[in-house]
Amino acid sequence: MKRVPCALTIAGTDPTGGAGIQADLKTFQELQVYGMSVITSVLAQNTTGVQDVVHHSTAFIGRQLDSVTEDIPVHAFKTGMIASLDMMELLTRKIPEIKAPYVLDPVMIATSGDALIDPDARAFLRDRLLPLASIVTPNIPEAESLTGGTITTTADMEEAAVALVNLYGAGAALVKGGHLRGEAVDILYDGEKLYALSADRIETTNTHGTGCTLSAAITAYLAQGLPLYEAARKAKDYITAAIRHSLPLGKGNGPTNHWAPRIGGSQA
Numbered sequence: 001m002k003r004v005p006c007a008l009t010i011a012g013t014d015p016t017g018g019a020g021i022q023a024d025l026k027t028f029q030e031l032q033v034y035g036m037s038v039i040t041s042v043l044a045q046n047t048t049g050v051q052d053v054v055h056h057s058t059a060f061i062g063r064q065l066d067s068v069t070e071d072i073p074v075h076a077f078k079t080g081m082i083a084s085l086d087m088m089e090l091l092t093r094k095i096p097e098i099k100a101p102y103v104l105d106p107v108m109i110a111t112s113g114d115a116l117i118d119p120d121a122r123a124f125l126r127d128r129l130l131p132l133a134s135i136v137t138p139n140i141p142e143a144e145s146l147t148g149g150t151i152t153t154t155a156d157m158e159e160a161a162v163a164l165v166n167l168y169g170a171g172a173a174l175v176k177g178g179h180l181r182g183e184a185v186d187i188l189y190d191g192e193k194l195y196a197l198s199a200d201r202i203e204t205t206n207t208h209g210t211g212c213t214l215s216a217a218i219t220a221y222l223a224q225g226l227p228l229y230e231a232a233r234k235a236k237d238y239i240t241a242a243i244r245h246s247l248p249l250g251k252g253n254g255p256t257n258h259w260a261p262r263i264g265g266s267q268a
């Protein structure tokens with residue numbers, strides 16, 4: 001039988017389906033990759049923000065991870081919301097055992113402004129998780145927090161991407177430009193070359209889950225065996241289409257969507 005690409009996400013949940021584990025699994029499915037998940041935190045959240053959160057114990061997160069990895073091959077994996085220092089410590093021990101490309105989405109703050117990780121875990125994420133990553137995918141505020149610089153231009157994004165690889169030890173960095181104005185330009189640095197991945201900016205407020213969906217798409221393409229640049233380039237096309245097909249659902253920022261809607265949609 002042909003190899004079935006299998007991808008794993010280690011992240012928190014979104015019951016409205018726009019971000020977190022749910023967005024990741026939808027993306028894996030859409031890209032014809034077998035999707036698996038380890039849940040770190042269960043959130044009560046929607047398009048307007050986060051209402052509540054329950055964190056799983058590190059022991060239980062470890063048990064979930066063992067259940068997956070002892071049974072089914074993982075061809076690529078990603079981490080999203082890892083709320084605490086304890087969870088990060090567990091993952092620094094477990095991740096090297098998974099011999100597959102690792103996409104680190106350094107989730108810190110939701111679009112709604114809600115903090116998703118303990119502020120005291122940020123330095124640990126940078127110093128201990130980042131060096132394990134094949135690629136890290138910060139948005140502008142996350143890249144500023146990780147590098148300590150201010151980012152307002154693509155030149156600043158390039159500088160941050162290079163620092164994340166050369167100073168902090170990530171295998172590659174994709175600094176996402178969704179929070180700037182003008183064209184939606186993301187900067188990829190693979191340790192040798194800088195690339196600008198650009199797309200037209202889509203006029204919509206329905207951007208809930210864009211970062212999760214992009215990093216899940218990179219993970220899916222890596223699980224399929226694509227080289228890093230190809231995976232990032234195709235994932236950029238995927239997220240652009242998902243924003244184009246985003247849905248005006250909920251009272252806040254609606255979710256990205258993976259198929260062209262027949263009814264509604266912000267750009268239908």
Ligand SMILES: Nc1ncnc2c1ncn2[C@@H]1O[C@H](COP(=O)(O)OP(=O)(O)O)[C@@H](O)[C@H]1O
Pocket residue numbers: 138139140176177178179184185186199200201202203204207209210211212214236239240243
């Ligand atoms: N309005 C938009 N039009 C087109 N692409 C966008 C738009 N907003 C974000 N993107 C793209 O979506 C992806 C996620 O970016 P960003 O919003 O910066 O991350 P996050 O969701 O983690 O805050 C990036 O590829 C970014 O360029």
Ligand SMILES: Cc1ncc(COP(=O)(O)OP(=O)(O)O)c(N)n1
Pocket residue numbers: 011012013014019020021043080081107109110111112116207208209210211212213
């Ligand atoms: C459980 C969970 N993880 C991550 C996020 C943040 O999602 P992201 O795609 O980075 O961006 P927004 O949804 O905030 O636009 C989340 N909300 N929940």
